Amino acid sequence: MQQINIHALSDYLETQVLEPWKGIKKVAHDEYFTSGHRTCQGCESALVMRLMIKAAGPRTIVLGATGCMYVANTTYYSTPWVVPWMHTQLGSSGSAATGTAAALTALMRKGKMEKEPINVIAFCGDGGGADMGLSAISAALQHTQYNLLIFLYDNESYANTDIQVSGLSPYGANSTFSPPGKVHRIMHKRWKKNTAAMLAAGHPDCKYVATVSAGNAVDTINKVRRALTIGGPTFIHSLDPCPKGWDYDPKYSHDLGELAVETGIWPLYEVEEGKLKMYGKSKHIAKRRVERKPVSEYLLRQGRFAHFTKEDLDYFQGKIDEMWEKWLLPGVIPFTGE
Amino acid sequence: MNPPKSATAKKVDVQAARAPRSESEELISGSEAISHAVKLADVDVITAYPIRPYDTVMQYVSQMIANGEFDCEYIVAESEHSQFEIVKHASAVGARVFCGSSGVGWLYAFEALAVTAGLRLPMVAMVGNRALDDPGAFGVEHNDALSVRDLGWMLAWVATAQEALDTALIAYRVAEDSRVFLPCAISCDGAFLTHSQSIVKVPSQQMVDNFLPPYDRGDKQLHPDNPITVAPQANEDWVMEIRRQNDMAARRAREVIIEAYDDFNNQFGRGGEPFIERYMMEDAEVALVGMGTLAMPVKVAVRKMRQEGKKVGFLRVRWFRPFPTIELQGALSGVHAVGVIDRDYSFGSTFHSGALANELRSALYPLANRPKVVSFIAGLGGREVSTDNVIDITGRVFAAANGGEIDDQDTYWIGVRE
Numbered sequence A: 001m002q003q004i005n006i007h008a009l010s011d012y013l014e015t016q017v018l019e020p021w022k023g024i025k026k027v028a029h030d031e032y033f034t035s036g037h038r039t040c041q042g043c044e045s046a047l048v049m050r051l052m053i054k055a056a057g058p059r060t061i062v063l064g065a066t067g068c069m070y071v072a073n074t075t076y077y078s079t080p081w082v083v084p085w086m087h088t089q090l091g092s093s094g095s096a097a098t099g100t101a102a103a104l105t106a107l108m109r110k111g112k113m114e115k116e117p118i119n120v121i122a123f124c125g126d127g128g129g130a131d132m133g134l135s136a137i138s139a140a141l142q143h144t145q146y147n148l149l150i151f152l153y154d155n156e157s158y159a160n161t162d163i164q165v166s167g168l169s170p171y172g173a174n175s176t177f178s179p180p181g182k183v184h185r186i187m188h189k190r191w192k193k194n195t196a197a198m199l200a201a202g203h204p205d206c207k208y209v210a211t212v213s214a215g216n217a218v219d220t221i222n223k224v225r226r227a228l229t230i231g232g233p234t235f236i237h238s239l240d241p242c243p244k245g246w247d248y249d250p251k252y253s254h255d256l257g258e259l260a261v262e263t264g265i266w267p268l269y270e271v272e273e274g275k276l277k278m279y280g281k282s283k284h285i286a287k288r289r290v291e292r293k294p295v296s297e298y299l300l301r302q303g304r305f306a307h308f309t310k311e312d313l314d315y316f317q318g319k320i321d322e323m324w325e326k327w328l329l330p331g332v333i334p335f336t337g338e
Numbered sequence B: 001m002n003p004p005k006s007a008t009a010k011k012v013d014v015q016a017a018r019a020p021r022s023e024s025e026e027l028i029s030g031s032e033a034i035s036h037a038v039k040l041a042d043v044d045v046i047t048a049y050p051i052r053p054y055d056t057v058m059q060y061v062s063q064m065i066a067n068g069e070f071d072c073e074y075i076v077a078e079s080e081h082s083q084f085e086i087v088k089h090a091s092a093v094g095a096r097v098f099c100g101s102s103g104v105g106w107l108y109a110f111e112a113l114a115v116t117a118g119l120r121l122p123m124v125a126m127v128g129n130r131a132l133d134d135p136g137a138f139g140v141e142h143n144d145a146l147s148v149r150d151l152g153w154m155l156a157w158v159a160t161a162q163e164a165l166d167t168a169l170i171a172y173r174v175a176e177d178s179r180v181f182l183p184c185a186i187s188c189d190g191a192f193l194t195h196s197q198s199i200v201k202v203p204s205q206q207m208v209d210n211f212l213p214p215y216d217r218g219d220k221q222l223h224p225d226n227p228i229t230v231a232p233q234a235n236e237d238w239v240m241e242i243r244r245q246n247d248m249a250a251r252r253a254r255e256v257i258i259e260a261y262d263d264f265n266n267q268f269g270r271g272g273e274p275f276i277e278r279y280m281m282e283d284a285e286v287a288l289v290g291m292g293t294l295a296m297p298v299k300v301a302v303r304k305m306r307q308e309g310k311k312v313g314f315l316r317v318r319w320f321r322p323f324p325t326i327e328l329q330g331a332l333s334g335v336h337a338v339g340v341i342d343r344d345y346s347f348g349s350t351f352h353s354g355a356l357a358n359e360l361r362s363a364l365y366p367l368a369n370r371p372k373v374v375s376f377i378a379g380l381g382g383r384e385v386s387t388d389n390v391i392d393i394t395g396r397v398f399a400a401a402n403g404g405e406i407d408d409q410d411t412y413w414i415g416v417r418e
């Protein structure tokens, strides 16, 4: 079948070609997210911001939705952002990226701005992105004529407002809106939304969706570079351990990120032009080359699950087992075949 | 205290007004008139979302784009919140933008509307005024647009399709002036203006280019060559200073609007007085005050009453923000009583009046000889305000002027089944 490039019909702007960096020693030394931020000690999301913009480079505009990465990061007169940065409303990451990309497209086409590929990245938290802003992100992923990346940093709560349960908080997690009590031990019974796969499956024209974990820094960087290079609207979802919200010693942020992958709770994959690729330890788990670690190893290291009984742990384990043993595409697409 | 002199008394330069112009005349609605202005302003990014009655403007815009008559990025958003957020961000990058909504759609975007003004982004929007749900009604009420009146949005109310087109061009010029950098909404009464056709002079591109300079965001432009951080967390350390800057911008808007009308009058030979329109006000003993297409029945009624020797005039408020305090003080200091007709409500407010009556009363309060202010609410939900309604209203205003049994500390609902 003949391939038709629909972008050729419109004014699709070129993207920057950002080759992957092969190994940590090849990663650029330049920093575009530097001193000035005030996140908690051990905040994985702050590191993720640093990796994200290091990957994108200086010819980038970053839009940041309300949340910890806004409030704790951009105190007036002490911004850590070396690149142009603008706040957007809690549910507006999709719209911010769309508007910025649309403006660049129009201004460059009409000769009102010098033509050059400028990266547009909008980031959002799990609350702002996967709850309030989901429809705007979905809409952004439909605008295939614009080059933009939506980057969701997922600390599994509305962290900035004092750790409240969101649609991406894990089952049973203790939060200030879902405390375990004398009558109801489990206040939060929803299962975490399968966000990246939902967006990939629901937006077949979107050319790149990936999940990342900052424990694997080079990989995180290269996924950002791939998304920006392939162009069109793209989406990356990062699971970020949060010492304050998850209640653990800040020095274990990376360990917990890795455990989330090793227990199978957080599958690492990318969907490029409709092609699914598992990677890292998730690939081995999917191919059953390695055993998943028991989820209790991950859950019991965090204070937010301290109230869990054996029954709760079993329930959680059972759901994770289903993900890998029953799902149509293990860890990704939750249907069962006939 | 004497009323301060109006800064708008400047005479129109008739010679310049007669300068060669090339305008076409077209039979179009208010919505279509604004679509012409948007095209002539060479807007870069437009976002649409359907809601009656404003959405007609986007139907015209999309048709022009589809026909290749107009080049811009045109996005159909998935909600009004996104619709306004998208253009807000486009404006920060330096794009000229257009947007709009009606009724609850405008309120759905409320968060975006607040930050657009807070960020000093010169968005121009059309509000096709519509009653807020519930109960459902398509007809005009002014509460939708008025909801942003405290946020820094400039608010114009137009009465004709011609005025809609002209005001849209003026709005871009004022909003994008770096002394102002505030968003501006052009309010058009649903149905009476959005959907009603009249003959409109559509200016040439050349004329508009002479009047409207390109949008230049200057050192506030978000671009890799200008790596600023926009809208950081300021908190109590700085928020008050930033609010004060916005206050100063809203004050400066007044002079910039006056300049823009002067230029517009000179270049186009029309445009009239900024802020207010005076109709048979010269020797008026009582004045009626209102906004938007209310002007139609009111003017007819005023003419009729004048024939009967009643000295009544009409004062149409063209800009609600900035509020024409000085002009209203000047124009109303000589009358005995004023009847304010609000097409909106402000439940539980002073004397249960509408927003316009409340503002006007406080504007007149410093005057030594202040007229009595009688407040009326009429035409809600798109109900027609008839000339008989206006004559009824005027009778009561005359009664107030003559010391009759009229309560100026309450509000009369006109044309309502009790």
Ligand SMILES: Cc1ncc(C[n+]2csc(CCOP(=O)(O)OP(=O)(O)O)c2C)c(N)n1
Binding pocket: A066, A067, A068, A069, A090, A091, A124, A125, A126, A127, A128, A129, A155, A157, A158, A159, A160, A161, A166, B111
């Ligand atoms: C419209 C709106 N509602 C509520 C808030 C309050 N608020 C500020 S930050 C925040 C938490 C956002 O959570 P998330 O998106 O997960 O980011 P995080 O704080 O966890 O980094 C909330 C609810 C807001 N800023 N705007």
Ligand code: SF4
Binding pocket: A038, A039, A040, A041, A042, A043, A044, A045, A046, A068, A072, A155, A159, A160, A241, A242, A243, A244, A245
């Ligand atoms: S609460 Fe969590 S996400 Fe927020 S700054 Fe602290 S560690 Fe980072």
Ligand SMILES: [Mg+2]
Binding pocket: A067, A125, A126, A127, A153, A154, A155, A156, A157, A158, A159, A160
């Ligand atoms: Mg969060």
